[in-house]
Amino acid sequence: MLVYAQEWSLWPSRTSLPSGRVVVQLWNRGQDAHDLHVRRVARGRMVGRAQAAPVTLSGAVTQASWALRSGLYELYCSMPGHLARGMHVLVRVR
Numbered sequence: 065m066l067v068y069a070q071e072w073s074l075w076p077s078r079t080s081l082p083s084g085r086v087v088v089q090l091w092n093r094g095q096d097a098h099d100l101h102v103r104r105v106a107r108g109r110m111v112g113r114a115q116a117a118p119v120t121l122s123g124a125v126t127q128a129s130w131a132l133r134s135g136l137y138e139l140y141c142s143m144p145g146h147l148a149r150g151m152h153v154l155v156r157v158r
């Protein structure tokens with residue numbers, strides 16, 4: 065899955081993924097540094113431990129490998145204030 069990050073949104077290449085190991089590439093197309101976290105969503109709230117792709121500078125691409133079970137997940141940027149400004153998106157793992 066490729067995820068574009070820019071101020072202030074995240075654009076995943078797909079919103080439905082197979083469960084298991086997922087290779088994630090974060091491409092920062094914005095000007096500020098961004099990262100990418102993922103947490104499961106249950107009853108409208110994020111639960112459990114986050115997995116992450118590292119802080120990525122403007123123009124750079126970083127990669128991470130996540131283990132995801134089936135369910136609903138929120139992708140978000142954990143830099144201060146970025147989630148509140150809109151840098152989050154739901155994805156479904158099937």
Ligand SMILES: [Cu+2]
Pocket residue numbers: 097098099141142143146151
């Ligand atoms: Cu950000």
